[in-house]
Amino acid sequence: MVAKEGSFNRAAEKLSRTQPAITLAVKQLEEFIGLKLIERTTRSVSTTTEGENFLPIAERLVRDFDAAIHDLRATSERRSGHVSMAAIPSVATNLLPEIIKIFAAEFPGINLHLDDDSSRGVQHRVERNEVDFGIGSMWKPNKILEFTPLFADKLELICHRDHELAQNTTAIAWAQLDNVTFLDTGFTKTLRARHAVGESKFNFPNITTLIAMLRSNLGVSVLPSLAVPKSINDLVSRSLVPSESRNIFLITRKGWTLSPAAEAMIDTITRETPQQAQRYGLTML
Secondary structure, eight states, rough: OOOTTOHHHHHHHHHTTTTHHHHHHHHHHHHTTTSSOOOOOSSOEEEHHHHHHHHHHHHHHHHHHHHHHHHHHHHHHHSSSSEOOOEEIIIIIIHHHHHHHHHHHTTTTTEEEEOOOOOHHHHHHHHHSSSHHHHEESSOTTTTTTEEEEEEEEEEHHHHHGGGGOOOOOOEGGGGGGTTTTTOOTTTHHHHHHTTOHHHHHOOOOOHHHHHHHHTOOBBBEEEGGOTTTTTEEEEOOOOESEEEEEEEEETTTTTTOOOOHHHHHHHHHHHHHHHHHHOOEEEE
């Protein structure tokens, strides 16, 4: 500050310190490093050659010190707090449990509230500021929301192992689904329209109900691979041609400042998702 202001008095005013205190601090620094940094006259103060060389080093040290203090405070603030989030069911029940377990071990003082909802519901919750952030597909573009890509989830034909289509060992064309009983759930209506698959007389928005109907061999459906529990042995999945996938995003409000606790949760999700994606055969975006 003395070098910048060219005066001990002005430097003292800027720093809200007394002039003798500033003079003493500079003297002690010069004695510590064994170099004269400031040239003093009765009319002015200027830096020596050594002082000019030392100035950028000192400025970098101050920046690093300030950054370290900021990080320490942020870490301290993350020790407690509350996080609220919403996620689509397949992410909430399959991808998040292990990530939340890791988060809870790292931040035992932070409370977490998790709601599962459709992609439309997740997006609305973030829009209305009912949750800190959400995880889901992009229901529709939104100017006030930020969509950060996480991973892509392949869509597969799901049916009972005794269904005729389960006997296929190769990928199944969408046209083959036109003459079978199709079970709708949420986004499948759009998929059927795009691939000219006939109407369905069954609609099961709840994924748990849909899985139960598939297990009864009522019909077939198309689901993201993450949505089908791997522990269910009586259901099989088959690839579709042309292939389709569902992109999953981290959804936040643009320009919205998140709490340190929410930032800690997002950091954990971002860090741990690649490992979980590999476990479930997902493609990182």
